[in-house]
Amino acid sequence: MNILGINAYHGNASAAIVCDGRLVAAVEEERFNRVKYAAGFPAQAIGYCLKEAGLKLREIDHVAVPRNPYARLGTKLFYALRMPSFARERAKVLTKFTGIPDALAQAFDTDPKTLGTKFHRIEHHQAHLASSFFCAPYERAALLSADGLGDFASTMWGSGAGNRMEIDGAIAFPHSLGLYYSAVTQYLGFLKFGDEYKVMGLAAYGEPGHLAAFRDILRFDAHGNGNGFRLGLDYFTHHRTGPEMSWAAADKTPTLGKMFSPEMAKRLGTAARLPEEPLDQRHRDLAASLQARLEEVYLGMLRKLAERTQLKAVCLAGGVAFNCVANGKIFEATPFEQVYVHPAAGDAGLAVGAALYVWHQILGKPRAFVMEHAYWGPGYSTEQVRRTIETSSLASKGFAIAELHEEELMRKTAAIIADGKIVGWFQGRAEWGPRALGNRSIVADPRRPEMKEVLNRRIKHREIFRPFAPSILAEATGEWFEKSHPSPFMTLAYSVRPEQRDKIPAPTHVDGTGRLQTVTREANPRYHALISAFRDFTGVPVVLNTSFNDNEPIVCKPEEALDCFLRTQMDALVLGNFLITRA
Numbered sequence: 363m364n365i366l367g368i369n370a371y372h373g374n375a376s377a378a379i380v381c382d383g384r385l386v387a388a389v390e391e392e393r394f395n396r397v398k399y400a401a402g403f404p405a406q407a408i409g410y411c412l413k414e415a416g417l418k419l420r421e422i423d424h425v426a427v428p429r430n431p432y433a434r435l436g437t438k439l440f441y442a443l444r445m446p447s448f449a450r451e452r453a454k455v456l457t458k459f460t461g462i463p464d465a466l467a468q469a470f471d472t473d474p475k476t477l478g479t480k481f482h483r484i485e486h487h488q489a490h491l492a493s494s495f496f497c498a499p500y501e502r503a504a505l506l507s508a509d510g511l512g513d514f515a516s517t518m519w520g521s522g523a524g525n526r527m528e529i530d531g532a533i534a535f536p537h538s539l540g541l542y543y544s545a546v547t548q549y550l551g552f553l554k555f556g557d558e559y560k561v562m563g564l565a566a567y568g569e570p571g572h573l574a575a576f577r578d579i580l581r582f583d584a585h586g587n588g589n590g591f592r593l594g595l596d597y598f599t600h601h602r603t604g605p606e607m608s609w610a611a612a613d614k615t616p617t618l619g620k621m622f623s624p625e626m627a628k629r630l631g632t633a634a635r636l637p638e639e640p641l642d643q644r645h646r647d648l649a650a651s652l653q654a655r656l657e658e659v660y661l662g663m664l665r666k667l668a669e670r671t672q673l674k675a676v677c678l679a680g681g682v683a684f685n686c687v688a689n690g691k692i693f694e695a696t697p698f699e700q701v702y703v704h705p706a707a708g709d710a711g712l713a714v715g716a717a718l719y720v721w722h723q724i725l726g727k728p729r730a731f732v733m734e735h736a737y738w739g740p741g742y743s744t745e746q747v748r749r750t751i752e753t754s755s756l757a758s759k760g761f762a763i764a765e766l767h768e769e770e771l772m773r774k775t776a777a778i779i780a781d782g783k784i785v786g787w788f789q790g791r792a793e794w795g796p797r798a799l800g801n802r803s804i805v806a807d808p809r810r811p812e813m814k815e816v817l818n819r820r821i822k823h824r825e826i827f828r829p830f831a832p833s834i835l836a837e838a839t840g841e842w843f844e845k846s847h848p849s850p851f852m853t854l855a856y857s858v859r860p861e862q863r864d865k866i867p868a869p870t871h872v873d874g875t876g877r878l879q880t881v882t883r884e885a886n887p888r889y890h891a892l893i894s895a896f897r898d899f900t901g902v903p904v905v906l907n908t909s910f911n912d913n914e915p916i917v918c919k920p921e922e923a924l925d926c927f928l929r930t931q932m933d934a935l936v937l938g939n940f941l942i943t944r945a
């Protein structure tokens with residue numbers, strides 16, 4: 363039985379296919395149309411998933427869409443009456459969603475009448491919860507989804523056992539941890555969709571001296587089964603103007619409307635920062651206070667969830683679950699001992715969640731799948747890579763090209779990294795979710811304190827306060843970090859052991875933490891072999907890993923990797939078995 367999940371007409375458009383309960387393929391549309399967080403109809407992503415599964419559209423039995431326009435109708439109606447523009451927006455959304463069967467048939471040149479597919483509308487947060495629980499290696503777990511907004515809710519929690527999830531509570535618009543973080547991110551002068559993680563990085567440079575103000579902006583509250591929070595709405599505007607996520611065209615990056623009110627500046631005692639203004643210590647302290655308050659509420663909710671469920675494992679999803687700093691504190695701040703975060707915790711992950719929801723929750727089928735790695739995107743054969751290199755006429759441009767056996771490839775690449783060079787590393791199938799996890803990565807020496815600056819100057823052009831991440835051999839985690847619980851998808855930040863910090867300064871953040879990826883041989887044998895070869899040279903089982911891109915979606919095809927390599931000042935590129943170096 364084949365189930366197609368589609369996240370469409372929403373940020374992070376994506377598709378996934380589940381065959382007989384096992385995920386076969388999943389990918390974001392941005393990897394194909396090269397528009398970050400692309401929000402339209404994911405026709406190319408669906409096309410890829412069908413191809414990977416060897417299926418025609420007609421062979422899809424169920425289509426799952428993570429949006430239910432009928433969820434929370436009462437609340438929607440209440441706001442629609444107060445905000446006519448919001449009502450119009452909702453009507454447009456509804457029209458688009460009811461048009462998905464036609465859009466699908468049209469994209470694949472199929473007569474909609476011949477589609478034998480059954481369509482399901484899955485509520486946004488239930489799809490988030492399903493994406494985490496039905497991919498996790500736990501038979502029973504507590505569940506929490508938290509994001510900006512989806513189907514008029516921002517938060518949902520419950521528990522899962524076997525192939526069933528039970529929902530325990532939810533928090534509806536306008537109260538939202540995601541919108542809280544987004545509004546203050548805007549206030550701090552970061553206006554682009556998805557900039558919240560920049561502010562999380564900035565927070566480590568400040569002191570949470572404004573916590574009292576943030577406790578007023580985001581308040582604990584008994585609503586939502588006693589597990590809730592409320593926003594101090596005077597500081598926000600989204601409850602008056604409507605939650606505005608828009609995109610100029612189907613293939614454009616979404617934007618969010620302004621969400622903080624003039625009261626926010628009064629309460630925080632300083633004007634909102636303009637994007638071009640310099641960052642000073644006050645901004646860093648505000649970011650630290652924002653983050654500290656998020657942690658108080660998020661970890662407080664998780665503590666209550668642990669008490670109510672008496673479970674030791676928790677599954678997380680929703681954009682807030684990308685807050686790796688808060689996630690890393692779960693072990694100390696709550697009774698939970700095991701944490702699973704879906705690698706595409708944001709809205710891309712809804713495609714997988716909706717499909718698995720249909721399989722388990724609607725069809726009642728047993729569990730048959732654990733997501734142990736994130737390599738669900740397109741892969742390219744050695745022949746395709748060879749052709750890419752041949753047609754590029756690299757050799758005539760003075761590049762050295764060598765096709766190597768695995769052992770030699772690892773040894774040579776590790777030596778290049780240990781020599782302080784920057785290597786583009788392109789292998790196997792592309793990662794699902796926003797993190798490069800050793801298949802579309804740029805890899806560098808973690809031992810060099812200057813490497814962060816060098817990477818930024820030569821390739822990444824990111825804000826200097828943003829940290830780079832370490833990939834570590836899973837078996838060595840406890841020797842280098844203060845915790846050793848697996849973090850295969852870079853969704854948890856742990857403290858680097860104080861005695862090891864000087865040895866890996868480049869991916870150690872200013873607060874002594876690292877947003878690590880733990881790499882097992884089973885999940886990624888080649889990447890594990892590369893890091894092992896680096897350890898053999900240097901004694902350090904860690905490489906610095908950043909995504910293979912330069913202010914664009916992560917590269918997908920070998921041509922894009924080659925193009926990024928030529929455009930930037932990378933020293934070497936490994937495409938499959940080929941090692942390409944600048945002469």
Ligand SMILES: [Fe+2]
Nearest residue numbers: 509512680709
């Ligand atoms: Fe969401």
